[in-house]
Amino acid sequence: MVTISVAECGNRVRIAVRDTGHGIDPKVIERVESNEMPGNKIGLLNVHHRVKLLFGEGLHIRRLEPGTEIAFYVPNQRSATATPATLLL
Numbered sequence: 366m367v368t369i370s371v372a373e374c375g376n377r378v379r380i381a382v383r384d385t386g387h388g389i390d391p392k393v394i395e396r397v398e399s400n401e402m403p404g405n406k407i408g409l410l411n412v413h414h415r416v417k418l419l420f421g422e423g424l425h426i427r428r429l430e431p432g433t434e435i436a437f438y439v440p441n442q443r444s445a446t447a448t449p450a451t452l453l454l
C-alpha cells in the first residue's frame with residue numbers, strides 16, 4: 366500500500382510518501398546522502414537534488430518496519446512568514 370500525506374508544519378508543508386514494502390536498503394539512503402549513486406540508478410538522487418535546489422533541503426528518507434518513507438518540505442503559502450519570493454508558483 367502507498368500512502369501520501371500532507372501536513373502543515375508552521376511556515377512549511379511536509380509532503381510524504383510511504384509504502385509498506387520490504388523497505389529501502391540502508392545503503393541506498395547512504396548513497397543518496399553522499400551523492401554516490403551508480404550512473405544507472407539516478408532517479409532518487411535526481412529528485413533529491415531538485416528538491417534541495419528548490420527548497421534548500423533535500424529528501425528525508427527513512428526505512429520503516431515494514432516499508433519506506435520519503436518526505437520533503439515546501440514553503441507554506443498560508444504562513445504569514447512566507448513571501449512571494451519563497452512561494453512555489
